[in-house]
Amino acid sequence: MNVIRKQWLRIGVQEKLHILIQGTLIILFFILMEWVVDRFEVQIDRAAESHAEETADGLINGMNMLMLTGQVSDPGNRRLLLDKMSQSRGIAELRIIRGRSVVEQFGPGLPEEQAADAMDREVLATGKTLFHRVTLADGREALRVVVPFIAQRNFRGTDCLACHSAEAGSVNGAASVTIDLTEEEAQLAEIKDLLWIGHIVLQVLLLVIISLFVRMVIVRNISRPVRKLHDTMAEIQHDMDLSRRADVDANNPDIGEMAQSFNVLVGKLEDATARLQLFAKMFDNSSEAIVITDAQRNIVAVNPAFVEITGYTADEMMGKNPKVLSSGKQTAEFYNTMWMTLNETGQWSGEIWNRRKNGEIYPEWLSIGVVKNHRGETINYISLFSDITKRKEAEQRIEFLAHYDSLTKLPNRALFADRLKRALVIASRNGKKTALMFLDLDKFKDINDRLGHLAGDLLLQSVAERVKSCVRESDTICRQGGDEFMVLLEDIAGADDVAKVAHKIISVMSEPYQIGEHSLTVTFSIGAAIYPDDAGDDKALIHHADHAMYRAKESGRNNFQFFKRA
Incomplete structure (x- = not known):
């Protein structure tokens, strides 16, 4: 303690004031910073808890909907x-x-x-x-x-x-x-950094004020270094060159400390400016379109991706409301719900259809966030969206491949089975008849072996087109696999209707097919079964039609047979 007391007695009044005032401020700053950080941490936890409870509530609603629809x-x-x-x-x-x-x-x-x-x-x-x-x-x-x-x-x-x-x-x-x-x-860490910067700035300002007040009698000893520091500040402000630094005079600790603090501040500003420039590059180079509006929803900035996706230039969109992009496919209720969610939660994401400048309507994935000031007032809306046309096309392609044969574009087994079950339910309810025809290309394997699979595929495509020309639009043709096809004839009067279609198919098949340099003639062996005359369910109907087809094979091919019970 004696050593500390001796050192305290040796230093001047200015240094003592600096130590007392700045020490007090440092203590107050730390207390305030801890309180502010604690408040932010409480808010973070509350926001996260609210977000989690809202998510859980949404999950409960989703599970409830799955239960109500029988999908859970x-x-x-x-x-x-x-x-x-x-x-x-x-x-x-x-x-x-x-x-x-x-x-x-x-x-x-x-x-x-x-x-x-x-x-x-x-x-x-x-x-x-x-x-x-x-x-x-x-x-x-x-x-x-x-x-x-x-x-x-x-x-x-x-x-x-x-x-x-x-x-x-x-x-x-x-x-x-x-x-x-x-x-x-990360935001909390940034807040802490800003608090530290504020502390440094405050210390610098107090250092200047105290120095001017206490050492007024020796202004000439500090005026020159202060002027030099001021000139450096002015040059930095004029040229916006944040790489410059003030000279630190080791012989003048007070001004030197101020210059050092200023250099730290400029360094922080340089880092912050670099981050802003990075964000600007991200804004310009983002593949997602970015739109920034003011609180009145008037556009104040768009990035190049927005121009590329919509076809509008930045100048054309300045001051406009984003609703100029509306396609009209969403209802007023949709937008009311979107803005209600946005105002309540501060964000919204979803799929929406908009219109390009050339009039083309396209799907996009849109995310909107609210920017508020320290008073909680909305000052900006930031929207990010991407054109999901290709993704939607891919989804449609996947949906098609799940239900249709990729070679003939006819319904596949799964889709045909669904339509068959539905047709039998309707026929049973309305007292109607439904027929199933099983078609098998005769000696198709010989063509594949002789001319190759490419020729076989081309032949199957042509055969599918001819069969389609023989039935009504309401009827369903399915490629069962390989060289086998099935035809579902709904709402028929009886066997005569089935026979007419079968004979028509046999007739059109008699015309030669031109596959490359080869002229081919192929025939069908056709078997048919009628619901409810020949079968009471879909599985029995398929089995009986298949059995009838094999009878047609045994009868010399290129003919049509009804199912007959033994």
């Missing part, structure tokens, strides 16, 4: 629901947990639908929502929330007990939602 028993539907909701911003993990009553009634479900830890089990046991901070495997901070599903007599208009063998108020299951806090933690 399919694990694929449950996984699809989880996958869709997991794509929401900030969701690190999303699980459904089955309660004991659901397991006893419907089975254990998927492995991931079982209680995984003590937190899951406690929620299932108590029916109370639990929150817990966790660290993910990759080191990211996250908030995990487990929300119980409570069986109720009236859950948003649905009686849970109508499907679940459980008591009202019991826990049917739970939703485990893990919210990724990486972005929030």
Whole structure:
């Protein structure tokens, strides 16, 4: 203590004032910073908890819809629901947990639908929502929330007990939602950095004020270095050259400290400017279109990707409302719901159809976020969207391939089986007849072996077109596989209608096919069975038509036979 006291007595009044004032401010700053950071952390947790509860509520609604539509028993539907909701911003993990009553009634479900830890089990046991901070495997901070599903007599208009063998108020299951806090933690770190910068700036300003006040009598000793520092500041402001630094005079600790603090501030500004330039490059080079509007939803900036996707130039869009892109395919109710969600949650994402400058309507995936000032007032909206035309086309192609034969473009087995079952239900209800014809190309293997598979494929395509010309648009033709086809004739009067179609097919098949340099003549062996005369269900009808086709083969091919019972 004596050493400290001696050192304190040796220093001047100015230094003592600096130490007392700045020491007090540092202590106050640390207290204030800890309080501010603590407030932000509380807000982050509250926002994450709210986000998790909203996600869990959405999951409950989704599961409720799956139950109402009878799709909940399919694990694929449950996984699809989880996958869709997991794509929401900030969701690190999303699980459904089955309660004991659901397991006893419907089975254990998927492995991931079982209680995984003590937190899951406690929620299932108590029916109370639990929150817990966790660290993910990759080191990211996250908030995990487990929300119980409570069986109720009236859950948003649905009686849970109508499907679940459980008591009202019991826990049917739970939703485990893990919210990724990486972005929030990064923002908190940035806030801490800004607080430190503010502290440094404050210290610099106080240093100048105190120096001028205390050392007024020796202004001449500090005026020159202060002027030099001022000139440096002015030059930086004029040239916007943030790489410049003020000279630090080691012989003048006060001004030197101020210059050093200024250099630190300029360094921070240089880093911040570099980040802004990086963000500007990201804005310009993003493959996603970016639109920034003011609080009145008037466009203030668009990026090159927007110009490329929509065809509008930036100048054409300045001051315009984004609704000029509207295609008219969305209803007013759709937009009202979108803006209600945006105002309530601060963000919205979804698929929407817009119109390019040339009038072309296209699908896009749109995400909108709200930017607010420190008073909570909306100052901007930022929209990002991408043209998903190719993705939609790919989805349509996948849908086509799932139900149609890629070679002949005819319905495949799965689609044909569905239409056959539906036709038999309609025929039974209306007292009508339905016929199934089984067609097999005669000696097609010889053509494949002699001319190759390419010629065989071309022949199958031509055969499919001819068969299509022989039936009504309401009838269904299916390529069963290889050289076999099936024809579904709905709403027929009787066997005569079937015979007419069969003879027409045999007739058109007699015309030669020109496949490359080869002229080919092929024939069909055709068997037919009629519902309900020959069979009472779809499987029996197919079997009997197939049996009749083999009778046609045995009768010398190139002919038509009805099913006959032995």
